[in-house]
Amino acid sequence: MTPLNYTLVITGAPWSSQAPQSALAFARELLAAGQRIDRVFLYGEGVLLASALATPPSDEVNWPKRWAGFLADNAIPATVCIASALRRGIIDDTEQARYELPGNNLLEPLGIAGLGEWVEGNVKSDRVIYFHGSN
Amino acid sequence: MSTLIIVDQPPYGNWAGREALDMVFSLAAFDQPAALLFTGAGVNWLRKQQAPDAIGQKSVEKNLSAAPMFGVEEILADAASCERFGLGPEQLVSGVTLAENLQDVMNAHSNVAFAG
Numbered sequence: 001m002t003p004l005n006y007t008l009v010i011t012g013a014p015w016s017s018q019a020p021q022s023a024l025a026f027a028r029e030l031l032a033a034g035q036r037i038d039r040v041f042l043y044g045e046g047v048l049l050a051s052a053l054a055t056p057p058s059d060e061v062n063w064p065k066r067w068a069g070f071l072a073d074n075a076i077p078a079t080v081c082i083a084s085a086l087r088r089g090i091i092d093d094t095e096q097a098r099y100e101l102p103g104n105n106l107l108e109p110l111g112i113a114g115l116g117e118w119v120e121g122n123v124k125s126d127r128v129i130y131f132h133g134s135n
Numbered sequence: 136m137s138t139l140i141i142v143d144q145p146p147y148g149n150w151a152g153r154e155a156l157d158m159v160f161s162l163a164a165f166d167q168p169a170a171l172l173f174t175g176a177g178v179n180w181l182r183k184q185q186a187p188d189a190i191g192q193k194s195v196e197k198n199l200s201a202a203p204m205f206g207v208e209e210i211l212a213d214a215a216s217c218e219r220f221g222l223g224p225e226q227l228v229s230g231v232t233l234a235e236n237l238q239d240v241m242n243a244h245s246n247v248a249f250a251g
Contacts, residue, residue, distance in 0.1 A: 009248075011151070044154045084154060115161035122138060122246060123167065130248055 005036045007121030010046035012133025014063040015056075019131035020049050024067060026129065031074060038125045040071065040078040041118045042110070045133055047085045050078075052107040068107050078110045079117045137168035137208070139244035143175040146195040147187055152180060155250025156198055163206035171202065172240055174213035177250075178220050181212050181227050196228060203230060213237055 008027060012019025023040075030037060042049055054064045071078045080090055085106075086099075092106040106112060122128055140159045144151045155171075162169035173180050185194045202210055214233040217223075224233075234240050241247050 011154075043158075044151060083157060087150070115158060116165060118158065119161050119165045119167060122162065123136070128246060128248070132249065 001034075003035050004126040005038045005124070006030055007038050007118070007125040007128045008040045008131065009118065009121075009128060010040065010042050010049060010131045011044040012131055013045035013048040014054065016045070017133030019046060019133050020063045020067060023131040024063075024070060026131075027070065027076075037074070037076050039117065039121050040067075040076060041121060042078070042080045042084070043115075043118065044081075044084050045088070046131075047080050047088055047090045050080045050085065050090050050107050050110045051105050053105045064107050068109065072109050079113045080106065080110050081118070082112050082114055085112055136245045137170065137243075138162055138246040138248065139170050139172055139241060140248055140250060141172045141174060142177040142180060142250045143173075144250060145176040146180045146185070147190060147192050151250045152177065153195065153198065156195075156202075158248070158250070159202070159207050160205045163202075163208075166206075169207055170209040170211060170244065171207060172211045172213065172234065172237070174216050174237065176216075176220070178212050178216045178222055181210075181217075181231050182222060183226055183228050199228065200230075211240060 008023055010019050010023045014020045049064050056062055091101055091104040092112045093104050096104040140155050142152045142155050146152055159169045159171050180195055185196050187194055210231050211234045212231050214235050
């Protein structure tokens with residue numbers, strides 16, 4: 001079977017939706033099945049998965065950290081939508097400087113960029129799969 | 136290759152619909168064919184003379200009216216949902232096409248995505 005390329009879009013936030021967990025389970029299965037992931041795109045409430053400051057109690061899973069580990073281990077690019085991120089206080093050092101904010105919190109290895117990266121996935125990936133919250 | 140973005144959320148209460156609109160505008164800005172379909176409570180996006188100032192929000196009518204300028208090909212409304220929400224043709228903003236068969240609409244696009 002020829003492997004397919006996937007873009008995964010997560011729009012549900014950790015702790016108010018199951019979207020990050022479902023997406024991670026799906027992503028692991030894709031790789032285990034020899035499929036490829038072009039990019040993970042966080043949009044809407046999903047950008048909260050990119051907060052380096054999320055600190056759940058120690059007996060709970062830290063979903064941002066777990067996702068970041070998966071992305072780093074498998075060298076999968078991940079993008080946070082800039083408009084969604086700025087609205088919700090997910091900030092990298094560039095945006096911190098631009099808006100003169102008191103801090104930044106973008107979790108590595110994620111990057112902030114525009115919807116153009118989602119458009120690219122929409123054009124180039126064989127499949128674009130969405131993980132929504134409970135809106 | 137065309138993308139249909141489906142909005143099934145009402146216009147105020149969360150940002151999923153607005154962010155879906157941004158997705159459609161981005162596709163159009165990158166010259167990718169894109170269309171919008173409003174269904175369920177989402178058809179309330181298409182109601183004329185919205186006045187959300189009292190709840191501290193901006194009207195989505197203005198956002199939506201920019202769609203043709205961005206090159207969004209079509210704005211569709213699910214006819215059955217319009218009927219359910221009491222939206223007759225005279226209550227709808229201009230430039231909206233009523234769709235009777237959603238399956239046909241979805242089949243006409245290569246990618247279909249729901250807003251949040």
